[in-house]
Amino acid sequence: MALKVKLVKSSAGSSKEMLDTIRGLGLKKFGDERLVKDTPSNRGLVFKVKHLVSSEVVQQEAPAPKRRKPRKIVARDRARAKAAQG
Numbered sequence: 001m002a003l004k005v006k007l008v009k010s011s012a013g014s015s016k017e018m019l020d021t022i023r024g025l026g027l028k029k030f031g032d033e034r035l036v037k038d039t040p041s042n043r044g045l046v047f048k049v050k051h052l053v054s055s056e057v058v059q060q061e062a063p064a065p066k067r068r069k070p071r072k073i074v075a076r077d078r079a080r081a082k083a084a085q086g
Contacts, residue, residue, distance in 0.1 A: 002060055003042060003046065005026075005035075005036055007027040008030075008052065011030075025049075035063065
């Protein structure tokens, strides 16, 4: 099970704490929707900004977050591959 969270009101004028909470839910701009795992911590984040977001429980599973390598590591790997080829 997951929570479907949507930013339905503008975050303009909100405190830094609320902006961080919205960012922690993965919402960036007005109208964004995300599926997050239905955990007590995520429910707490939603409760904190309940006047800015709408949420509903859905039967889908939340997608696993994609992990990206840091830019420095990607550049290093490319350089090593290039050196190995030629």
